[in-house]
Amino acid sequence: MTRAERLDAIKEILENATAPVSGSYLAERFGVSRQAIVQDVALLRNQGLEIISTPAGYILERVKRLRKIIAVRHGKDEIFDELLAVVEAGGRVLDVMVDHPIYGEIKGTIGVGSQEDVTRFVSMLESSGQEPLLSLTRGFHLHTIEADSEETLKKIEDALRRQGFLFVG
Incomplete structure (x- = not known):
């Protein structure tokens, strides 16, 4: 899986999530380090996604507040x-x-x-x-x-x- 494919997959997971998604879960799911996920989330934010980091994991902000x-x-x-x-x-x-x-x-x-x-x-x-x-x-x-x-x-x-x-x- 390329990084671009992983970014698309992370985006899809966050879009479908009903609860925070942990970085550890994403790292295990894609077979990469937790640091790689942190960098992926930073790239997705730079692309304009409103991703919130919480103690329980990542949440995609769906509504502007x-x-x-x-x-x-x-x-x-x-x-x-x-x-x-x-x-x-x-x-x-x-x-x-x-x-x-x-x-x-x-x-x-x-x-x-x-x-x-x-x-x-x-x-x-x-x-x-x-x-x-x-x-x-x-x-x-x-x-x-x-x-x-x-x-x-x-x-x-x-x-x-x-x-x-x-x-x-």
């Missing part, structure tokens, strides 16, 4: 509540960013859009024993939030404001 970067602040023990507030209001949390005084912007993928995703993400974070990025900035961080409408984005901000997470300068 609105995105907004919001500033929040809370403790590490409130991550679940913050993420759940966003997804319950109809949004998706794509990533987390912090501005480190030495390293500059540090960004990590979150990719949660359901309560199940939030539970899985927080469980992975807790079981890893690693500190979340917000611990580098005394709780202050940014999220790229995705929603289907301006009204939903407003509902998300209102939910975060009610819980005291939305950062207001």
